[in-house]
Amino acid sequence: MTLFEGRNLDCRRGGRDVFAGLSFELAAGGALLLTGANGSGKSSLLRMLAGLLRPAGGAVLWDGQPVSEDPGAHAARLHYLGHLDAVKPVLSVRxxxxxxxxxxxxAEGAGAGGD
Known part of the structure; x- marks a missing residue:
């Protein structure tokens, strides 16, 4: 059963098409391997899947529902760490x-104070 899906995703960055018509399906516990040259859209796709970048076309779905319908719920399901500078090399993964x-x-506690 498909849990996470990209359906006909299009990405445009800086006025150029990075990728178009990209589709995939992942079952629970599945993995997606991204390979490609610099500038081929790997990071853009990851940002799109995390809900940080809107697709120029197509949709990202979680359990059959577009993540754009409830971005807060989608953000609560995952953590996105970008490039290496976000990872502290002196710390373990945990x-x-x-x-x-x-x-x-x-950040959630700061917003809950009702200032």
């Missing part, structure tokens, strides 16, 4: 995850 989770919890 410590990195705890660090980023603490930042998220702090």
């Amino acid at each position: 410590e990195n995850l705890r660090f980023w989770a603490s930042l998220r919890e702090g």
Whole structure:
């Protein structure tokens, strides 16, 4: 059963088409391998899947529903770490995850104060 899906995704960056008509389906526990040259759209696709970049065409779906319908729920399901500079090399994987989770919890707590 498909859990995460990209359907006919198009990406345009800086006035140029990066990719068009990209589709995939992932079952729960599945993996997606992205390969390609610099500028081929790997990072753009990851940002799109995380809900940080809107597709120029097509849709990203979670459990059959477009993630654009409830971006907050989609953001709560995943964590996106961009390029290497976001990972602290002196910390273990577990410590990195705890660090980023603490930042998220702090931001949510700051917004809950009703200032």
